[in-house]
Amino acid sequence: MRGYLAIVQKELKSYFVSPLAYVVIFLFVLITGIFFYLYLSSFIRYAMQVALQAQYYRSMAPKLNINQMVIRYLFGNMSVFALFWLPLITMRSFAEEKKMGTIELLFTSPIKNSQTVLGKFTASLIIFVIMLALTFIYMIFLMVYGNPEIPPILTGYLGLFLIGTVYIAFGLFFSSITENQIIAAVATFGMILLFWVMGWIGNFVGPDTAEILRNLSIIEHFDDFAKGVIDTKHIVYYLSFAFFGVFLTYLSLESNRWRV
Amino acid sequence: MIEVRNLTRYYGSKPAIVDVTFDVEKGEVLGFLGPNAAGKTTTMRIITCYMPATSGTVKVAGFDVFEDSLEVRKRIGYMPENPPLYHDMTVESYLDFVAKIKGVEPRERKKSIDRVVELTNIRDVRKTIIGKLSKGFRQRVGLAQALIHNPEVLILDEPTVGLDPKQIIEVRKLIKDLGQEHTIILSTHILPEVSQTCDRVLIINEGRVVAEDSPENLSERLQSSEKFTIQLDVPPETALPVLEKVEGVNRVIPEKSSGDKFYNYSVETVRKKDLRKEIAKVVVENGWGLYELRPHGMSLEEVFLRLTTKEEEVEAS
Numbered sequence: 001m002r003g004y005l006a007i008v009q010k011e012l013k014s015y016f017v018s019p020l021a022y023v024v025i026f027l028f029v030l031i032t033g034i035f036f037y038l039y040l041s042s043f044i045r046y047a048m049q050v051a052l053q054a055q056y057y058r059s060m061a062p063k064l065n066i067n068q069m070v071i072r073y074l075f076g077n078m079s080v081f082a083l084f085w086l087p088l089i090t091m092r093s094f095a096e097e098k099k100m101g102t103i104e105l106l107f108t109s110p111i112k113n114s115q116t117v118l119g120k121f122t123a124s125l126i127i128f129v130i131m132l133a134l135t136f137i138y139m140i141f142l143m144v145y146g147n148p149e150i151p152p153i154l155t156g157y158l159g160l161f162l163i164g165t166v167y168i169a170f171g172l173f174f175s176s177i178t179e180n181q182i183i184a185a186v187a188t189f190g191m192i193l194l195f196w197v198m199g200w201i202g203n204f205v206g207p208d209t210a211e212i213l214r215n216l217s218i219i220e221h222f223d224d225f226a227k228g229v230i231d232t233k234h235i236v237y238y239l240s241f242a243f244f245g246v247f248l249t250y251l252s253l254e255s256n257r258w259r260v
Numbered sequence: 261m262i263e264v265r266n267l268t269r270y271y272g273s274k275p276a277i278v279d280v281t282f283d284v285e286k287g288e289v290l291g292f293l294g295p296n297a298a299g300k301t302t303t304m305r306i307i308t309c310y311m312p313a314t315s316g317t318v319k320v321a322g323f324d325v326f327e328d329s330l331e332v333r334k335r336i337g338y339m340p341e342n343p344p345l346y347h348d349m350t351v352e353s354y355l356d357f358v359a360k361i362k363g364v365e366p367r368e369r370k371k372s373i374d375r376v377v378e379l380t381n382i383r384d385v386r387k388t389i390i391g392k393l394s395k396g397f398r399q400r401v402g403l404a405q406a407l408i409h410n411p412e413v414l415i416l417d418e419p420t421v422g423l424d425p426k427q428i429i430e431v432r433k434l435i436k437d438l439g440q441e442h443t444i445i446l447s448t449h450i451l452p453e454v455s456q457t458c459d460r461v462l463i464i465n466e467g468r469v470v471a472e473d474s475p476e477n478l479s480e481r482l483q484s485s486e487k488f489t490i491q492l493d494v495p496p497e498t499a500l501p502v503l504e505k506v507e508g509v510n511r512v513i514p515e516k517s518s519g520d521k522f523y524n525y526s527v528e529t530v531r532k533k534d535l536r537k538e539i540a541k542v543v544v545e546n547g548w549g550l551y552e553l554r555p556h557g558m559s560l561e562e563v564f565l566r567l568t569t570k571e572e573e574v575e576a577s
Binding site for chain 1: 305330331334345347353
């Protein structure tokens, strides 16, 4: 436990002494903010239009759902931005240790590989949670000036958190098999993208295969969260996917102990 | 303390070390001597649980490096050839992190850091970012890191590389002091270092142990031909015919002498034969003045060269 905490602490420290974490967090929040502004302003324009029309026809203005028209799309966008940014957060975790030779310190210290992997996983996840927490400011704006439903917002964040565990788990894995940070980031991005577009590939194959592909697709499982639905099958999908990635990372480290 | 048995490690089909066997007693300082790529680092990495052996076993304090890796790692302080430093940390936070993952108790941590900082003389750079340190300081932080949990066994891979002469002397002294209570293996290709710091030397070449002994014995054992210098007060014309007739003398070579009063000769004799007594007798019998008689012990440097260049005299001995 102590070793695990030491790794978490050390990782977080090194994230925040390098500019990378700041840049990634800042850009994530900025770009999310730009889209938030665009969605919201078009929503307001549309709401005005609807109100005017209602006045013209002397009817009740229909109630527009801000959750459906702004927040849901924003969550969809954030899941894509995370795909771009998280590999940059995880790429250095093991690749740099290998390159600098500090992995030699970790491997010869009385600390289990599971502690190392989970420590690094936790630290990256904390960075991601910080990124998500900062975007919550936008939701607070909506709550102050409107009355969005709270539960779909929370499920949306849950969905983003879960999708983040998958990105991070595979980010760590690819970082653990190379010394090159760029390769780690690109491989992570490529693999996740493949699972992302798997649903689209479904359109070109037979219905049975399509069903399988759609169920494997990362983004198909996210939609329900964005809509405000919690379905255990999606939670199980993400958690087992993330667990698989963490386990592969663990095996990749552990193999150094016996691979000749 | 450390038992290494028939250790073999292949990289692909190329052997890095073959059938390496040795023991290190508690409190002993063992020097690994060998040219580059001789297998020193590989052996150390196996002992420190960094990589597995292809075959053979290593036991540290009775624990097998493969079966009880964690127990072994608790007892070993390891300084790799390139010190494993996080360049974005300060020396102090780095040592704090290492103390944590080495399992130093929270109460002891501050004390341990103070202790190793004093030992390795890095007080002035405690708050400095490691990336900004010179090579010499980094090397010492690497040493501090290996000492932080006061391990029973210290494994040091070329600990004095990159240091200036003053620091080298300091580090060697430190190793000698540490050798009082720790078991140490250090590798080096600097020969004086071995004779200054080690109780025993293991010479490795091309992955095999080629010699194992104390630095003095090794030097003695390898004196394949005895050589000594004598200084007489007679010129070569008189001295050479007489000296060369002494039983066992290979040849006598006149050397450049400082003045015209004394003449230096270098006398080579056949292997393992000390002829100093006979030579002195002959000189006295002829009524010459003997001003100096000095044996040439072979320096470890020469030993090393012989061993690693496979001269046949070594094979014979």
